[in-house]
Amino acid sequence: MSRYEIRLAGQLDSRWSEWFEGLTLITDADGFTTLTGPVIDQAALHGLIRRVSDLGVPLISVNILHDHAAASDATHLSREENTT
Template identity: 70%
Template sequence: MSSPPVPGNPEPGRYEIRLRGQLDQRWSGWFDGFTLTSQRDGTTTLTGSVADQAALHGLLRRVGDLGVTLISVTIPNDEKRDRS
């Protein structure tokens, strides 16, 4: 039996994390299976799934540990539709 998600503690899901600068693909293992994509505007997008908010915060701590500027954290549009 599973319980409904608690407000402020969403269920597992996919996220897009945008960073200033372009990270080399060798960092992908450090980001627990997230896909790194270099954008033409000089940013990097990390795309992948996390189990819960605690895992998301852990991932964001890794970004901070690198000293990279965090631009945004978003839920991809296809994921938003699936949740509604």
């Protein structure tokens, strides 16, 4: 499961969090909303993007959030496996 950040033009209040499958909603003073949280797979991601489209809210960006600690651990484990 990956974590994503989805930026929208417009301010959605916290009531929309449930509609967006429990993602965290943050609105800023510049008139944007950021949805952040885990997305189980590509089908779920496409579903979220479709919901944004259904609202008529402009989609600004979709970014995957990388956990640098997890990536470092995975690299470390990979190196250990290669030395045994």
